[in-house]
Amino acid sequence: MAETQHITLRELQRRVKAALEGQFALPVWVSAEISEIKVNYSGHCYLELVEKGGDNGVPTAQARAVVWRSHYPRISGYFEAETGQRLAAGIKILAKVLVSYHELYGFSLQITDIDPSYTLGDMERQRQQTIAQLQQDGVWEMNREVPMPAVVQRIAIVSSVNAAGYQDFCKELDKSPYRFSLTLFDAFMQGEAAEESIVEALCNVANNLEKFDAVVLIRGGGSRSDLNCFNAYRLCAHVAQFPLPVLTGIGHDKDTSVADMVAHTALKTPTAVAGWLVERMAGIDGWLDCAALQLHDTTTAAMHASEVRLERLSGEVRRLSGELLTRQSLRLEHLGTLLPETARNFLARQTTRLENAAELIAGRSPERILRLGFAVVRSGGKAVTSAAAVAAGEHIEIEVSDGKINATVKS
Numbered sequence: 134m135a136e137t138q139h140i141t142l143r144e145l146q147r148r149v150k151a152a153l154e155g156q157f158a159l160p161v162w163v164s165a166e167i168s169e170i171k172v173n174y175s176g177h178c179y180l181e182l183v184e185k186g187g188d189n190g191v192p193t194a195q196a197r198a199v200v201w202r203s204h205y206p207r208i209s210g211y212f213e214a215e216t217g218q219r220l221a222a223g224i225k226i227l228a229k230v231l232v233s234y235h236e237l238y239g240f241s242l243q244i245t246d247i248d249p250s251y252t253l254g255d256m257e258r259q260r261q262q263t264i265a266q267l268q269q270d271g272v273w274e275m276n277r278e279v280p281m282p283a284v285v286q287r288i289a290i291v292s293s294v295n296a297a298g299y300q301d302f303c304k305e306l307d308k309s310p311y312r313f314s315l316t317l318f319d320a321f322m323q324g325e326a327a328e329e330s331i332v333e334a335l336c337n338v339a340n341n342l343e344k345f346d347a348v349v350l351i352r353g354g355g356s357r358s359d360l361n362c363f364n365a366y367r368l369c370a371h372v373a374q375f376p377l378p379v380l381t382g383i384g385h386d387k388d389t390s391v392a393d394m395v396a397h398t399a400l401k402t403p404t405a406v407a408g409w410l411v412e413r414m415a416g417i418d419g420w421l422d423c424a425a426l427q428l429h430d431t432t433t434a435a436m437h438a439s440e441v442r443l444e445r446l447s448g449e450v451r452r453l454s455g456e457l458l459t460r461q462s463l464r465l466e467h468l469g470t471l472l473p474e475t476a477r478n479f480l481a482r483q484t485t486r487l488e489n490a491a492e493l494i495a496g497r498s499p500e501r502i503l504r505l506g507f508a509v510v511r512s513g514g515k516a517v518t519s520a521a522a523v524a525a526g527e528h529i530e531i532e533v534s535d536g537k538i539n540a541t542v543k544s
Contacts, residue, residue, distance in 0.1 A: 176202030
């Protein structure tokens with residue numbers, strides 16, 4: 134059997150290498166996303182580049198890349214100066230690469246330059262997409278429309294316990310003459326886990342709404358890449374729809390994140406947020422002093438007006454009392470003049486009535502009846518009103534007008 138024509142693996146790889154290096158003899162610009170990046174002890178930077186496709190973001194292409202230490206300080210320094218962030222996983226870059234192929238290590242790219250303007254454009258594109266989606270959802274103005282309480286003292290803080298910005302915020306409030314109730318909801322404020330961690334902290338605050346007046350979202354300074362999570366749609370949607378007013382102090386003087394845009398009140402630094410809270414309390418304090426002064430003035434004026442009115446009413450009472458006493462005195466005097474005449478007439482009428490009554494009584498008295506010839510017969514001291522009431526031989530007493538006659542009944 135004839136031997137089949139073949140080449141060795143080494144020869145195949147040599148031909149692949151020759152073909153690639155022949156086709157890509159000159160550097161080419163390639164866009165990709167950094168999925169992994171590591172700078173080793175030697176100063177070389179090793180990256181894993183990917184291209185994602187579809188809605189689920191599954192990688193459709195992948196390649197290893199390296200920035201030699203002879204280029205890395207220049208490339209990374211320029212990139213950070215222009216973008217405000219370090220080269221990190223999740224960032225999209227436009228890299229100038231040399232295509233290389235090694236028989237043992239396979240296909241790889243040697244990065245000789247990176248265009249920072251491409252990364253800035255991609256970040257801005259993502260930022261604008263977040264803004265457009267929030268506006269389309271109708272939640273862009275929601276948190277700014279939440280009423281801010283007049284007194285903001287019970288504060289939920291979303292930050293990292295180790296963040297310098299959190300410490301600065303607390304120190305600034307401690308210097309003020311006002312007392313604040315602070316509750317920290319610890320969260321990662323940078324890195325890949327930051328978005329999910331902050332959203333979880335906001336959800337924990339939402340479960341205790343009645344305990345707080347407002348939410349403060351603060352972090353210290355950092356690179357621009359650290360700001361990316363504050364442009365993410367999910368986090369910004371939570372801030373925009375949060376039922377308490379949200380104050381932000383994310384710590385970037387040059388850039389305004391989307392979270393700043395949808396928050397109720399956006400300030401540049403944690404210290405500025407603390408200053409705003411203290412100033413608001415001072416304003417309320419001043420308002421209370423002014424209200425107290427106005428209340429004192431109003432009360433004093435009301436008391437003075439009442440005193441004047443009372444004095445006027447007292448004078449009126451004295452005048453009316455005097456007039457009433459005068460009228461009553463005159464009436465009594467008039468009645469006093471009428472009383473003797475009235476009494477005389479009354480006594481005369483009563484005398485006449487008594488005389489008439491006496492005549493009537495006298496006309497009906499027993500003595501008058503006896504003088505008319507009548508007599509009263511008694512037996513045993515009792516008046517006899519019937520002949521049957523006495524018996525023969527019974528002694529009786531007969532009273533006439535001028536005396537008494539004793540007699541004995543015969544029959």
